[in-house]
Amino acid sequence: MDAKRIRSTFIEYFQSKQHQFVPSAPIVVKNDPTLMFTNAGMNQFKDYFLGNETPASTRATNSQKCLRVSGKHNDLEEVGVDTYHHTMFEMLGNWSFGDYFKKEAIAWSWELLTEVYKLPVDRLYVTVFEGDKGDGLERDMEAFDMWTEHVDKEKILFGDKTDNFWEMGDVGPCGPCSEIHIDLRPEAEIMAQPGKDLVNADHPQVIEVWNLVFIQFNRQANGSLSELPAKHIDTGMGFERLVRAIQNKTSNYDTDVFTPFIAAVEKKAGKKYGEDEKIDIAIRVIVDHIRAISFTIADGQLPSNNKAGYVIRRILRRAVRYGYTFLGFHEPFLHELLPLLSEHFGEMFPEVSAQEDFIAKVIYEEEAAFLRTLDNGLKRLDQIKADMANKGEQVISGKVAFELYDTFGFPLDLTSLIAREKGISVDEKGFDAEMTKQKNRSRAAAEQETGDWVQVGEDAGVQFVGYDSLETTSNIIKYREI
């Protein structure tokens, strides 16, 4: 089954259960001071759960564009390094607003995965909330019993609050959840170690695919919980992970969601994917980030120096930097992927194809500007080299390496590489020490998190520090990487 079929099958399955299809909300959240980007399918339904609005239909399904690069959900550092966390991804979901509850949610998720998509039953694990004494919360035996109608008992695992209890924020709707995980390791490895030991353990082949949240409580301001009069279902399944499981691949990037883009980057770079880990990471970063950047621009957020625009600029620069360092892209190249992007996603998300030329132009300008910054950094490095030669020095100090990084966007590995070519070296420990100082400064000023909703502070310069940060000081663009 190709990715498009997998997506439409999900929607059609829930439509056949009387769910109304709701188009994806924009990735950029405009009217919520506590959330910058949509990070879950339920965001656009928040007011239904809070009881502030009444839905047109009590059952909904969709595929939501999500971005997890800030706040509670910040996966940026993982992206490209692992093969199942993306910056932008699609979250497939089904919802009940005071309509059906656990029994149907559980039965349908299982039927869809095992009978429609035909995922191997023996590879699936299910988790259930184990309870929390402090909160006076019981084990979710209701869910456990319902699961036993579909799954062997030994495939049902108990999990604590971190993985199996969802809260919107400090107050408001919340409840236990059940997640479905899949073990995609080769048979021999499974024989050696059972999959149940690896669920929620960051094993790259034992991954979480679907989260079913049973919203049944309301958290009061004093911390106590009360039963909600109307109970809700909120589910989210990572589309790219589902495709990988169905297509039986060892990486999301080996599915047809990404392979056409990987082929385009390979061709442009004259390098092969799958031979050198550093090159692979760079390619994955690019094919991941181009989606986040393009979809966000399509939803009206241009790269800029503050807030959401600032986050996008950093993601774009991260991609340019990886391309420059590992793939030899010294001229703008990301924008060239736009036709492919609109070809592959245009049907589901027409906002990208409708603005293809505009998006490409914005990206081109950003790339060109940043590549100039990189060039200036190279000139500065020449100066440094000359100064050092005069003083008879051989090692670039941590402070100077950090200045290159901070002011010119030179990551340490790039500085080291160029230094090596010039026959000198870099004090990497000294650089790390400078970086730690910087991180401490950032952390002190970092955002306050309240849950799935993030408190957006005043200082745009430091608040969304994930993998790297960018800030403007007297017209010099500063770029850092952690």
Ligand code: ATP
């Ligand atoms: P993980 O533990 O793998 O980080 P999560 O528990 O943070 O996932 P949820 O908040 O439960 O994820 O989101 C619902 C589903 O969305 C997950 O089960 C997963 O399939 C998918 N998902 C979450 N984060 C990402 C991401 N960064 N990239 C791709 N898919 C994701």
Ligand code: MG
């Ligand atoms: Mg996560």
Ligand code: MG
């Ligand atoms: Mg998880």
Ligand code: MG
């Ligand atoms: Mg989860």
